[in-house]
Amino acid sequence: MNNHNISRKILKWYDNNKRSLPWRKRVSKIKKEYFTLVSEFMLQQTQVKTVIPYFKNFIRVIPDLNSLAKVKDKKLMKCWEGLGYYSRARNLKKTAIAIIKNFNGKLPNTVEDLKSLPGIGNYTSSAIMAIAFNKKIIPMDGNVERVLKRVLFLKKDFEISKENLIKKKSFFGKSHRASDYAQAIMEIGALVCKPLNPECKECPISKECLSYKNNNFEINSILKFNKIKYFEVKIFQNKSKKFYLVKNSKFNFLKNMPIFPMKEISINDYKKCVGKKINLKMSNMNMFLVLKKIDTIYKLKNGFFLEANKFNNLALPSFTKKIFSLVKL
Numbered sequence: 001m002n003n004h005n006i007s008r009k010i011l012k013w014y015d016n017n018k019r020s021l022p023w024r025k026r027v028s029k030i031k032k033e034y035f036t037l038v039s040e041f042m043l044q045q046t047q048v049k050t051v052i053p054y055f056k057n058f059i060r061v062i063p064d065l066n067s068l069a070k071v072k073d074k075k076l077m078k079c080w081e082g083l084g085y086y087s088r089a090r091n092l093k094k095t096a097i098a099i100i101k102n103f104n105g106k107l108p109n110t111v112e113d114l115k116s117l118p119g120i121g122n123y124t125s126s127a128i129m130a131i132a133f134n135k136k137i138i139p140m141d142g143n144v145e146r147v148l149k150r151v152l153f154l155k156k157d158f159e160i161s162k163e164n165l166i167k168k169k170s171f172f173g174k175s176h177r178a179s180d181y182a183q184a185i186m187e188i189g190a191l192v193c194k195p196l197n198p199e200c201k202e203c204p205i206s207k208e209c210l211s212y213k214n215n216n217f218e219i220n221s222i223l224k225f226n227k228i229k230y231f232e233v234k235i236f237q238n239k240s241k242k243f244y245l246v247k248n249s250k251f252n253f254l255k256n257m258p259i260f261p262m263k264e265i266s267i268n269d270y271k272k273c274v275g276k277k278i279n280l281k282m283s284n285m286n287m288f289l290v291l292k293k294i295d296t297i298y299k300l301k302n303g304f305f306l307e308a309n310k311f312n313n314l315a316l317p318s319f320t321k322k323i324f325s326l327v328k329l
Contacts (some may be wrong), residue, residue: 006205007175013204014184017191021048022056024183033107034065036132040124041092045085045283048190054083065105068096077257077315084318085283086257091119109133130182136174138182140166143189146219150193153210155220195219227285230270234261235327236297242305243324244297253282257317258306260324261297262289278326280319291327 018024023039038058042051058079062068071093080089095117099107107128108114114125126139138144140162148168154160175181192203198217200206211217236244245258265273273290280287297303306314311324 004173006171006208007173007181009204010172010184010188011175011177011181014180014187017202018183018187019048019191022052022059031064033132035059036128037065037095037107038068038092040127040131041088041095041119042083044088044119044124046083050083054080065096065099065107068093069100074315081315082318086317087255088119090256094118095120107132109135127182131179134177134179136178138169138172138185140169141186141189143186143193144169145189146195147185147189147193149219150198150211150217151205151209153214153216157220157222160220160222228288229285230265230267230288231262231290232265232269232273233289233291233323234297235291235293235323236261236295237293238305240305240307242307243311243327244299244303245306245320246300247302247304249302253285254317254319257320258304258314259317259320261300261303265290276326278323280322282319289323291323293327 021039023035025035027035039051039055042055042058061075061079062071073090073093076089076093077086080086083089098117099105103113108117109129109132111125111129114120114128115122120128123139123141126137127141129135130137130139145160145165148154148165148171149160152168152171154165154168158164172181172185188203188205192199200209200212203209203212206212234244238244244261246261248254248257248259251262251264270277270288270290273292275293276291278289278291280289308324311321
């Protein structure tokens with residue numbers, strides 16, 4: 001079967017099965033570009049179902065590029081609260097400022113210009129080019145990778161390397177409906193060619209799928225190193241029952257966000273520590289934390305006290321809220 005027939009079958013399936021997502025609404029060209037920019041930042045390392053309510057609220061509060069460029073950081077972070085990876089929000093605002101300053105307020109329509117903006121790399125630039133500008137590009141996200149691995153039965157490390165998968169994208173061919181086509185392939189990965197229990201009977205290209213023919217749907221991945229780190233978290237509460245937090249400038253994660261005072265320790269020190277021990281995962285880091293209640297605290301210039309009843313109202317990272325909820329137990 002030629003590439004044209006593959007694209008035709010995929011688009012037909014998409015037209016009948018695509019999800020109704022808020023950033024896919026029929027809007028003006030300018031709004032579509034803004035919706036695409038915001039949604040693609042939010043979708044970096046976050047699932048669609050999680051992003052949907054955040055996107056709706058974000059667009060309601062910050063409706064356009066000019067509003068985004070001028071929004072107060074506190075308001076921006078409140079809109080992003082709970083979504084995680086807060087550097088995305090800061091980069092999104094920096095990108096809006098750069099677009100207004102360097103591109104006359106218009107989202108640039110070349111990969112090179114897009115990649116010059118904060119927080120936009122290879123994938124996000126490709127996604128914006130395809131979705132917002134209908135360029136014949138297929139962005140390589142996890143869903144597209146999975147479809148390729150299965151349909152072409154790619155198993156070995158060199159076969160599933162990023163470089164080889166990019167070459168193999170030619171399997172899909174191209175379509176004049178480039179925006180829909182890019183989203184259609186990702187949609188198949190999300191709804192049909194799922195990591196576990198793929199629904200092959202619903203797949204428009206199952207006849208071309210070598211994994212389907214071999215009845216072998218296992219997905220091989222090149223393992224990424226997962227850092228294991230140990231931390232002691234200091235919990236101090238004053239006579240007014242307020243907790244002491246600091247604006248993080250010490251660690252690479254949650255930069256400039258409020259966290260409990262903490263320090264990295266060795267595995268041996270962690271084993272010796274007395275206190276509630278918890279395990280949290282963040283990005284590529286597996287964190288083992290010991291929560292240590294203390295009677296006195298050395299106050300820092302970036303530290304402040306916060307009432308317990310304000311933990312749910314302030315724009316705090318979920319990391320800090322999780323620790324707080326465990327301290328109260």
